Amino acid sequence: MTFDLLIPSQLLGALTPDIVLMVGAMLLMLLVAWRPESDDHQRSVGRASLIVLALTIAAVLWFAGGGFAAGPGVIAVDKFRWAADIVFLLAAMGTIALGMDHNTRDGVVHAESHVLVLFATSGMMIMAAARDLMILFLGLEMMSIAVYVLAGMNRRSERSAEAALKYFLLGAFATGFLLYGIALVYGATGATNLSVIGQRIMAYQLHHTAMLLVGVGLLLVGFGFKVAAVPFHMWSPDAYEGAPTPITAFMASAVKAAAFAAFFRVWLDAFSAIDFAWFAPIWWLASITMIVGNVVALAQRNIKRMLAYSSIAHSGYLLVAIEAGTKLGAASFLFYLLAYTLATFGAFAVVATLTRNNEKGLDLVDYEGLWTVRPWLAASMAVCMLALMGFPIFGGIGFFAKWYLLQAALSSENNLIPLAVLLVLTSVVSAGYYLNVVRGMFMKPRAEGAPVIAATGPMTRLVLGITIAAILILGVFPAQLARWTRASVPAPPVAAATAAGQTASR
């Protein structure tokens, strides 16, 4: 079926999964206020949030299987949107599950954190759907504001407050860049709709208009901040370190994935005509991000900071997919996002188990000899580290993620061979810190007086079990997932007149 987005009721229909999540979040907000704060209440709100997310996933899957399309309008109805939504929703489920255990252990009784995760996720879904810079901006802000608050939820920790403030100020700064870029692009083309911008650039020969190019540059800076690409990455290690660990996992996976999904769509829908202007800047951005992220990660002694720099490095890899710009690029991009999200979640689930009040047990030294005391945790962490590194078999899906990315880069018409070489070389560098953790856990003795590790919470165990199983199983059978991502490339809006005929013939 084809939605005519100019009719409000059909627009609502095309937004059904988003609306399920938003209405669920609003109802849960009322549920939070219904009873006094307590740990039981926090856990029951968490369970209800998981149910809302599961319902949303069901709605997304129903839409993804239904062969829906949309005419020109403010949102896209394509497989790319649904695939990105699945990544966000899975990450949100993981965050809430980890958050329930984290709150219980650290004695945080705010149930609001779960609802804020839901609001942030609905913002992400809007970002993945947006085919209009205005809607994109609203989705981005909905996500960012909720995550600023989540980063500062732990009121007892000074470091958390500092991280939240830094994140907020730099995030607001990035938003300013993005908004000014949107304004200039609007000034140059007279449109905020992505496809209309693309058409007007072609129709009026705006390729070399200074206002448009400056606007695109500002947009690039804004997105660079949001995805933490070097040199706009300064906020991320501090923010990741200070935020509660489940929220760090959320920031490193879903928030980054949403920014990338929007980045991808904006660049390929609106600005593919002026690729001569952005190709070189993103080329440099990708290479510097890969180098700096991986090299600086080598020097980190704190596991959260190390994972933060590793996540910066992964932003660099994903920028290569944007450079490829082809359908294969989009497919490898989605595959990589899913693999990266799974591995990041597994790693942070282990980190969350080993920390106390977000301050103790975060040094790499605390991981030494983990195998002797908690073999399952050590094995899970090892799988995640190998997956992030892209190691075959034991790293499961991580290997294929990098493999498809390289394939997309090499088969692209643009000359991406130097970037592909750099990707491989920096991945070798990354072995230096990923394997260091693995070596410490398995080959070193447990230090005297190392902190005693509390029992792993039931939800954390569930998250760990599912992510590790998914990493390993998909690592053996990646073809199905690859077929699915290859079908999930962004589709242009269906022309209104021919839309009905196309659907009928399908």
Add this chain to the structure above:
Amino acid sequence: MNNAFLPLFYTFHFYLFGLIALASAVLFVTRKSPVAAAMWLVCTMFALAALYVMLDAQFVGVMQVLVYTGAIMVVFLFVVMLLNLGQPGDISDIRGKWGRLVAGFIGIALVAELMALAKSPLDLRLVVPPVVVPPQTGGVIAGIAAPMFKEYLLAFELTSILLLAAIMGAVVLAKKKDAR
């Protein structure tokens, strides 16, 4: 729309208010005293409102004054003064005889211009040609309300959810710390 067709009168005021807005914005970010900075921001907002009115967007101009200068900046100043951040000596940026004279001159000139324009019938050459913005049915507000609830309905609704999330976040952060 070509600049050559615009009367000098219009162009002069565009640059005047643009210059005031830019200068106040620069002063806003360079002041040390938060109160003085806030007052310069008020000045920027007023100059922007004047520019909106010149673009025939009277409603947006009025809203700019009511919402930004009237509500947000007053609450902002209220908080600043409640926290006792502003030092009384720093409140005025315009010190010395010349500063006062220039400020007074600009103020009196603007008021005098307003009075003169309200009284005298304008020479047609001074008026912006009406073709710049086609006359709208239903006044200036209809031109804003109709797109807002038709074309931009989704953006409008999303903004309300965004604000809801922001309010919730603010309440969570402002709540009393845990007992422990």
